[in-house]
Amino acid sequence: xxxxxxxxxxxxxxxxxxxxxxxxxxxxxxxxxxxxxxxxxxxxxxxxxxxxxxxxxxxxxxxxxxxxxxxxxxxxxxxxxxxxxxxxxxxxxxxxxxxxxxxxxxxxxxxxxxxxxxxxxxxxxxxxxxxxxxxxxxxxxxxxxxxxxxxxxxxxxxxxxxxxxxxxxxxxxxxxxxxxxxxxxxxxxxxxxxxxxxxxxxxxxxxxxxxxxxxxxxxxxxxxxxxxxxxxxxxxxxxxxxxxxxxxxxxxxxxxxxxxxxxxxxxxxxxxxxxxxxxxxxxxxxxxxxxxxxxxxxx
Numbered sequence: 001x002x003x004x005x006x007x008x009x010x011x012x013x014x015x016x017x018x019x020x021x022x023x024x025x026x027x028x029x030x031x032x033x034x035x036x037x038x039x040x041x042x043x044x045x046x047x048x049x050x051x052x053x054x055x056x057x058x059x060x061x062x063x064x065x066x067x068x069x070x071x072x073x074x075x076x077x078x079x080x081x082x083x084x085x086x087x088x089x090x091x092x093x094x095x096x097x098x099x100x101x102x103x104x105x106x107x108x109x110x111x112x113x114x115x116x117x118x119x120x121x122x123x124x125x126x127x128x129x130x131x132x133x134x135x136x137x138x139x140x141x142x143x144x145x146x147x148x149x150x151x152x153x154x155x156x157x158x159x160x161x162x163x164x165x166x167x168x169x170x171x172x173x174x175x176x177x178x179x180x181x182x183x184x185x186x187x188x189x190x191x192x193x194x195x196x197x198x199x200x201x202x203x204x205x206x207x208x209x210x211x212x213x214x215x216x217x218x219x220x221x222x223x224x225x226x227x228x229x230x231x232x233x234x235x236x237x238x239x240x241x242x243x244x245x246x247x248x249x250x251x252x253x254x255x256x257x258x259x260x261x262x263x264x265x266x267x268x269x270x271x272x273x274x275x276x277x278x279x280x281x282x283x284x285x286x287x288x289x290x291x292x293x294x295x296x297x298x299x
Contacts, residue, residue: 062093104283111200215239251290
């Protein structure tokens, strides 16, 4: 996973706001704030503290980022396990907790498609990740494997001193894309994802290219001609609208399908909408608004 996620934007944002930022800390037992760089096993992260508490710290100590939200029930199962393990790790690693609702740009930087999402950071770079709830035994094995692999990389060098190697596979896929070989580029991106399921850069490239190819294959007249009860036609119309830079209209089209259908048709429409959300920054106002409309349509 190393090199697959671009965290530079978060670093730049933190630098711009450093003077005004106040590092939040998780209260320790007795109500006293935990020290931000000393023995604290768990720290709360914001966009302003991401650079110091995650990137810089990860040059000296493995940082495990827990992406969570208050409404996420699986998060409430996983987070206490991670917190307990961090507290008993003897300083081998630190848990950095990120509320994705309060810090959407961090979630975007990690291309979080679902939560809980847990990402291990070493020497300023993501090295491994998983989604969903795992047992304490599974997490311990995951951590042991990571620490065995990256222990030597935690040298104390500044994170921005790391030279990011160019992935020749991504380069080859991009060359095909620039040459107009869209099918070949997509096949390359998919092959990378198959070999490395957590390679978010390749996954994002594949997802975007899949959408463009699918949308371009539709007859644009379907926007006007799609029958209200034809789910496939309505989804195709939404693709055409989105490709034409009309995301709000495209999303509303699918949300209307969700409202009017049930069972497999509703699931298919909801799944497609969530896939389209992934093409955008989750903090985009039209994405936030569409998520609210979807929740209303479902419940």
